[in-house]
Amino acid sequence: MMSHPHATAPPGAPTGKRVALAQPRGFCAGVRRAIGIVERTLDLYGAPVYVRKEIVHNHYIVSELQKRGARFVDSEDEVPEGAVCVFSAHGVSPAVRARADRRHLQVVDATCPLVAKVHQEALRFARDGRIILLVGHAGHEEVEGVLGEAPERTIVVETAEDVSRLDLADDTPAAYLTQTTLSFDETTRVVEALHRRFTDIVGPHDDDICYASRNRQNAIKELAGHNDLVLVVGSRNSSNSLRMVEVARGHGCAAHLVPDVTHLDERWLEGVSRIGISSGASAPEILVGELVDRLAALGYGDVEVQQGALEDVVFAMPGRLADPVTGRVPRTLLADEVR
Structure with a gap:
């Protein structure tokens, strides 16, 4: 592990207590891109810019973007006709796109490219006449979006136990897809159950679980x-x-x-000398720093960073957001400052 300069224990603090920071942690490329899209859209069009759902699932990010002029709505129907509307990183169904088009909304699409890939796979499997078994959490925004590509041919499967309860013949031509943010180990169990159950089943060319989810789970x-x-x-x-x-x-x-940090329950620390910390792919580093500082004040001042996978993935922003003179997309603030 490498030492970390974040925090030091106060004078007289107990020794032997330490914090290990996971690597990698925090923002993935899709989240950084989505936040940057909202910031750049605000720069180009001015406030307000409407965002359908939370741009990414993090309360701090949503709050900061609200301060800068973003307005978050539950439905495209809440956006004034003709206004600018950003679709969140989780993607949307064709029905949402159609309603936005009817309202003449100026749509800026922040769908994560890895989620967009799952949408394309759903279309391909539907064209092949297969029943799509979508492994994921019913009601999650990403699942709702993919489900909307071929709702009449798609069934959401949450657990391996659900597979045996499917009202389908074992020789049904089937295909499976997965939500990108699932547990890799649990998803493997579900996919194995699908292969045991169906004699004619295919899957995506590459695993749908995104690189960031897998890397963070391995680090955990x-x-x-x-x-x-x-x-x-x-x-x-x-x-x-x-x-x-x-x-x-x-x-x-x-x-x-x-x-x-306000959600840290000090009772969790009773009898604990070694604490590991990580953060989800939509959580900014500033929140990790505040937690580390609080733990340092409680005596956990020895901070190290574990070795882990190096992430250098970068997703390009939409061309319509490029600078009209240089043709480049300028760096953004919030997406960069909280790495």
Whole structure:
């Protein structure tokens, strides 16, 4: 592990207590791109800019963008006709796009490219005449968007136990897709159950679970094996953050979700000398820093960063947001400053 300059224990603090920071943690490329899209759209069009749903599932990010002029709405029907509307990173169904078009909205699409890939796979499997078994959490925005590509041919499957309850013949031509932010281990169990059940089933060319979710879950497994407690910084509606907590618990370590430092329960620290910290793919580093500082004040001043996968993925922003003179998309503030 590498030392970390974040915090030091106060004078007289107990020794032997330490914090290990997961690597990688925090923003993925899709989240950074989505936040940057809202910022750049505000620069180009001015406030207000309407955003359908939360741009990413993090309360801090939403609050900061609201201060800058973003207005978050639950439905495109709430956006004034002809106004600028950003679609969130989680993607939307064709029906949403059609309603936005009828309202003449100026749409800027912040759908994560990895989510967009799942949409394209759904269309391909539907054209092939297959029943699509979408592994994911019913009601999640990403699942709702993919489901909308071929609703008459798609069934949402949440667990391996659900597979045996499907009212389909075993020789039904089927295909499976997965939500990008699932637990890799749990999803593997569901996919294996699907292959055992159906004699004619195909899947995507590449795994749908995004690189960031997998990397963060692998880092959490490492934390769980060497610490007494794992804390995951992330909002309660963040699927990938919740999965990280589940992964830590599944590997035998106590773990809790911490939306921000005010949610730290000091009772969790009783008898704990080693704490592992990570953050979901939509959680900014500033929230991790505040948690580390609070733990330092409680005696956990020895901070190290574990070695982990290097992430250098960058997703291009939409061309319509490029500078009209240079043709480039300028750097954004919030997406960069909280890395």
